[in-house]
Amino acid sequence: MNAQLSLRKLLTIVCEADLETLVVRDLKALGARGYTITDARGDGKHGARDAAWPSSANIRIEVLCTEQTASDIVEHLKNRYYANYGMVTFLLDVQVLRPEKF
Numbered sequence: 001m002n003a004q005l006s007l008r009k010l011l012t013i014v015c016e017a018d019l020e021t022l023v024v025r026d027l028k029a030l031g032a033r034g035y036t037i038t039d040a041r042g043d044g045k046h047g048a049r050d051a052a053w054p055s056s057a058n059i060r061i062e063v064l065c066t067e068q069t070a071s072d073i074v075e076h077l078k079n080r081y082y083a084n085y086g087m088v089t090f091l092l093d094v095q096v097l098r099p100e101k102f
Contacts, residue, residue, distance in 0.1 A: 006099035009070040014040050015087040017057035030076055031069040036062045064102040
């Protein structure tokens, strides 16, 4: 394969589904060029999240971005949401094709 691969960050946010509109607005304001959202289920500190009712639904938001954008987003989420909402974020280094998109 001759395609150029570049290093980016994969930021994953798992949070209460009720936060979707707010978090998406924040992502855009902080420089994310795009995102993917899927439903998420699991169990943890805030109890089982089975998505059977909207109040118990979680979503998983994934963002491919630069390290600086990821850092800005994580800092904002920590300051704005962590104290009052069920939310976890994690970062991975990934290699992407067409890095100019991210």
